[in-house]
Amino acid sequence: MCDILFKHLLLFVFLVYNIDYTEGFEVDPKKCIVWGPGLSPDNIVMPARYFYVQAVDTHGNKLQNSSDNEFLTQITGESEYKTCRVWVNTLDRKNGSVIIRYKLYHTCTNLQIQITYRGVHVANSPYKISGPVYAEECFCPEKSITKWLTQYGCSKSYNQIESDLKPFTSVNFTAVRSELIEKFNHPGSMSICNYVIKNNEVYRKCYGKYVGFKMFLDAMLLSLARKVVLPDMELFFNLGDWPLSSRDHTTHYPIFSWCGSDDTLDIVMPTYDITEASLECMGRVMLDMLSVQGNIEKHWPEKIEKAFWRGRDSRRERLQLIDIARKHPDLFNASLTNFFFFRDEEDHYGPKMPHISFFKFFDFKYQLNIDGTVAAYRFPYLLVGDSLVFKQDSKYYEFYHKQLQPWKHFVPLKSDLSDLVGRILWAKKNDAEARSIARNGQIFAQENLMPQDIFCYHGVLFHEWSKRLISPVEILNGMEQVVQPEPDKPYKPCKCPRLENESIKVTAEEKDEL
Template sequence: MCLTLLMGISIIFLLLPCEPVLTLMIDPKLCEVWGPGLSASDIVMPARYFFIQAVDVSGTKLTLSPGEVFTVEISGTSGARVCRVWVNVLDRRDGSFIVRYKVYNSCVDFRIQITHQGEHVADSPYAVTGTVNGEECLCPVESMSTWLKQYGCPSSYSQIDSDLNKFTAVNFTSLRSGLIKRYDHPGSMSICNYVIKDSQIHRKCYGQHVGFKMFVDAILLSLARKVRLPDMEFFFNLGDWPLVKAEQGHRDPVFAWCGSDDTDDIVVPTYDLTEATLECMGRVTLDMLSVQGNTDVPWRDRAEKAFWRGRDSRRERLQLIEIARKHPHLFNASLTNFFFFRDQEADYGPKEKHISFFRFFDYKYVINIDGTVAAYRLPYLLAGGSLVLKQESKYYEFFYKSLEPWKHYVPFSQDLGDLVQRVSWAKQHDARAEAIAGEGRRFAQEHLLPQHVFCYHAVLLHEWSRRVESPVSVLEGMEPVPQPHSDCPCAREASRPHTEL
């Protein structure tokens, strides 16, 4: 957790008498206070962030918000102009703050100032040596191994190990035509064949509905601006349903956003979480940082009901409405749209208007129930600090197998048979429910923030490239996926010869 990182800086700054003592903790990987061997250009994210934790005069961390006590200013120069930086301070309402900021062009003389009532906190101001580059700067680190270490990525993930264990050597020369034949079904499946050669991205897609390739393109392009990607080839499933049937006998190397107990797709972070990472402080409003800074109701004041909103994408969601109507003192659950069961709208409607996702956390308990596959909202539910009630399911995302029932969430059966019992238990065991909610939020903080999404993609691609034994070349009919125009000074360095360490 970033608030207790050993690598962080923890210094107490004593304010005026009778005022709180403030501890500033900053993670070098996230806020660009770099450690040995790192430079400003090594670590770039669309929105960067660091954390501030307030403590009382005895050194105990505050658990409630002290209010808007910090002022954060970030400055620099870009040629003859002032560096353009957008800063946003998010109050997590538990005594800690997220400071996130977006750099729009390459900056030098970069300084981060954090003050309280005009006085600098801890070692503020923090000066950054070197150039701080914007997200669209094409400034890749030459070695993937070096970049992974510099970025603070783990050497492995259990889900990646599990997914890739069946692939020791992959020869697309012999596999490719069979893969295309099995999955080129335009009415029901959409896949893309990707080739990365000399850190340039190329693809050919199959199917009627291939618009979601934009999410794959975006994360690959973003990574390629940060680190020179190794040569590789892979297929990507653009649909929600995993495709590789475990019993079919084929070891098909297909990447997907969702996995299941009866399929063998190689799982990556969902398009939703990936877009939220790439567009943080951009065109999306819901991301893993904003959800933590917009839950302004403390646990003790949240309503003691289980909350849910969503569309009718699974029969169990209709069952949830039936349960909620029988137990209105325990549930606030409604459908917002009818598509799959339009003929039953009269029974399960009327439709409720959409409400802000942030308002879900006005309730102590939130329900995660499958849609067409896994409900991709689980990362945000965990981050909101309410107790997550999660349906048991065969579907999973890239992080599910690291979650522990009764530690990070409370499980309920797939048929919803014990859901009422679970909500009643939570009401009767408020302290325990709050503790589980806190553990769920901690899990999100440690595994699901933007840095973690980048790391997972990078580690997977790094490991996958080692398994591709067939020659990697751009195939006939493939189209290039170009980088956006960049006038950063280091853009020319991307063409340097690559040496893997």
């Protein structure tokens, strides 16, 4: 009787005070929650599909740690190769939930996703998808981009896209193309690429000395073209970090960039870093928005109460950070890993420290986001990593920055870092509020910066951009085609019923939609 009373009292305390206590509360497989785009693999094609499983106990409470999470996922199906080849990977977020991500290597039918806990099916498992379910490499585009955006679960619009495109209501490249190329074709200092998408094929001509970064937009355009018939369009893309289209120019030039600024009009796209992470998830990239969540080792109370930072010397404020950290070693663990811009000051700010795994950053409770040449592209990974992020005020921004709110998603810092020490001391004295801000930032990243969101943003942006072109879209002299990759051996090109009796050209009806 005493044991029963104690357990009821313990449950009452847990519910009222939200104490992280799970011992004695058994997981109820049927009450567990399963959600995510990976449960709709026939509509949402990605290099790595993913979904989430949240452990829930017999009382309906979400468990807060993963000490008792014994989820097993098995994905099976049929194919022309008899069985369906699938690679499944489980990432434990150590907060009572796991990420299940999986990669298909060819087209599968009658796919079954079975999720069990100690042999018992979880939630509505098994999830059955008759298919066909296509691999990322399969060329089988949906003809209607509006239908595809809906099926993919994309937002209808983004405030940043509306703001970026507002100055460009009607674009006549026939009138401005030559002038734009002449103004920004400066080998050694600027590199741009002129892209044309025609009949869902990608063409480009690049200008400048360093054009290797074209590979990132190449890969995204080809990936999208395999999934949906892209509208015919033309665009200019900036391969450098600094935005180019100054507000002071007599002519406002429509240029797409990875980073925007308060004094330019560049049309902002997701950075090459998060784009590659989305395209190469479960591929050659080790750091992505999912892997970060599955490699955090310390819970909030266990984290070291210091601000952590590593990076190169790409801005004076980063050197100032080292000075501040040396004066307050009890508050900071900050070091430079490479010298390029300020090599003559290495004797003072060195020695440079070896690189450390990004996952180990989150052993520390506080993370610093200090601009590099432009906005620091690590910001999404810092937000999703369960530490409190301190962000330097900056004129530079990425595609999602204006959705964030200071003191809700991050702690703001003055651009000269003069308030940095005070902000760290505030966080140490207000741990509960600091934890809440860190959690809000993580939730924002989980809801807005996952691979699905990156594909959606590109899709909506190109759809909206195509509506503003009034000049004819033509493959220009000197352009080369960016061809679709061949499937990996021993697999053959996939069969696509949508293409058997249809042209992939956009019909007149689809043009009206655009």
